Amino acid sequence: MAICTSVSATTTAPVSPQYHDGKFRNPVPMHKASLGDMAKLWWIFLFDKPSGTTPQQAVPVQPLTRAALLAAPDNTLYRLGHSTMLIKLAGAFYLTDPVFSERASPVQWFGPARFHAPPISIDELPPIKAVILSHDHYDHLDHAAVKALAAKTTVFLAPLGVGDRLIDWGIDAAKVRQFDWWQSAEIDGVRFVATPAQHFSGRGPHDTNSTLWASWVIQHANLRLFFSGDTGYFKGFKEIGAKYGPFDVALLETGAYDKRWPDIHMQPEETLQAFVDLNAGWLLPMHNGTFDLGLHRWQEPFDRIEKLADERGIKLATPEMGEALDLTAPHAGGRWWHGLK
Template sequence: MQILLMLIVLIAVTSFFYMRQAKFGKLPAGERLARIEKSPHYKDGGFRNLIEKPTLTEGYSIPGELYKTIFTKFPNRNPVDSLPSLKTDLKSLPIDSNLIVWFGHSSFYMQLDGKRFLADPVFSGSASPVPGSVKAYKGSDIYTADDMPAIDYMLISHDHYDHLDYETAIALKNKVKQVICGLGVGAHFEYWGYSPEQIIEKDWYEKVEVAEGYTIFTESTHHESGRGFTRSKALWLSFLIQSPTMKVYYSGDGGYDNRFAEIGRKYGVIDWAIMECGQYNKAWQAVHELPEEVARATVQLKAKNMLPVHHSKFTLANHPWNEPLNKITEFSNHKPYRLATPMIGETVHLNDDQQVFTKWWERVN
């Protein structure tokens, strides 16, 4: 018993000092916290989803899911082969071209009517603060912060490690004009050396005026946040970008609810929907959509085109690595939107409705 207690104390002390590293970020305090506490979405010391429901689906338990993850062998969770990818020279792309380049998982670069965007960039090769865990697949990590041009707006959907990467944020600090993130997330960036002028923190249903006829709207999603043991101190977002010629929606992470139908009614037809589709499980369906829900949500958004993300770089669930692409392809049959499935690094031309995408994942073991 004494040995067990000593081990527990040792683990607690080690964890305490390990989590004091800069990569864990900073909780909001002072004026930032005072502003957060005025948000209608912040209650009893944390942000809340619009519809309160348990993270775990009824019939599932945290110990049960941990046991399955540790002791059950799930097939094909990681690709054996290197993923096919393209190294596009982002700095040489004409600024008047409307396009997206996806980097795997939820990271993507976008040019839209003369502005450059970068969303949830993770270029460190890892999606975890624990060394050696959650490593990027072979071939999926070919881009670095050095490959990025100057960025007008970096969009951060929430502060989980697979969306907000410390090493990447530090490397991009002098390339990013402004970061748009949820309330509280700015505390991390300020701690990491970003100036207050670079940081725009927003609640749900707010906006950033880019230029005449050009606005970034912050919308809700059903998810959570946190980089340590303290949860939900920073807000999670989705984004609707309305440029002079196009509307693009980025879902961020989150379970299915009626927000997609409401966004479709609010903004009308959306040209491109960039939708989370991967790292799901029936057990945590409340905070990560299943592929059939992604297809349903895209229809409700009235999207003309859909690009699925949150897959093909990190294993964060027990499904086969290529299942999200297989499933969303199946569920997108006979839907009113066009499905885009580019390889990592392949340029998606937003104004070209004739561009063809291959089922590249079918060639990968």
């Protein structure tokens, strides 16, 4: 396997334009909620959530097997849940933001629980060429999943500092590559570029923004994909589109948004504008349908982005969890959430 990258495995003292005064920072200052506002939000999340934020009926899932994945054609994507995507390129498998645990939480007895089981277990997955990580929040970086994936994964691609977490968890440092924005690596003909995002990081009260966050460009032959990770809307989408577009498919966060945290998650209207900025052909909304992380109805992100895409004539792909999506000729999907409570 050929891995070409200019980035070292460990980064104990980050040297980055994004790193100032011991923290990673967005180029544009973010809105900072007061302690009172934060207390109110936590009260709402814990004791006063609106109805409809979790489904009352089973979310449809198409089960996957290792044999079916190995037999699948190249350039196929499977949505496993939330922002976890399994992508087959050039006969190998690549996995984004793997979360397989029951809860997106530091503990498994409390916190946001899954709406559905993953379409396939980690044990059943075929060998993974690379795991691609966007940041270290619990709904994107699952400690148990990373540990379980370690033996079958060739390399972990992570923003600065996130790779150090993996090494601290026991992942072989030789398997870890860390990236600042605009740095890239090539793995067996597949190119990965860590691109900007507007978000934040941390897994506890004392490590906020100690690691970097990123989106990713994925290129192989004539195929170009964009994976947003988590992000608010920002002018960087236009720069990414100008440098690396047009994209065949843009996987863009559409969920867990709220007007009270406008900088770090996009409203569906902003997701659509990001898609336009990126100059992409198909939009696949993610960061929805698996965990209760917002204050909106669980179907709302799908309903709103569907309406906006229909009004603008934008091609929208909404595959079921586990459903195969041909990245060279995507299909719309069955709008599976319609009619579910």
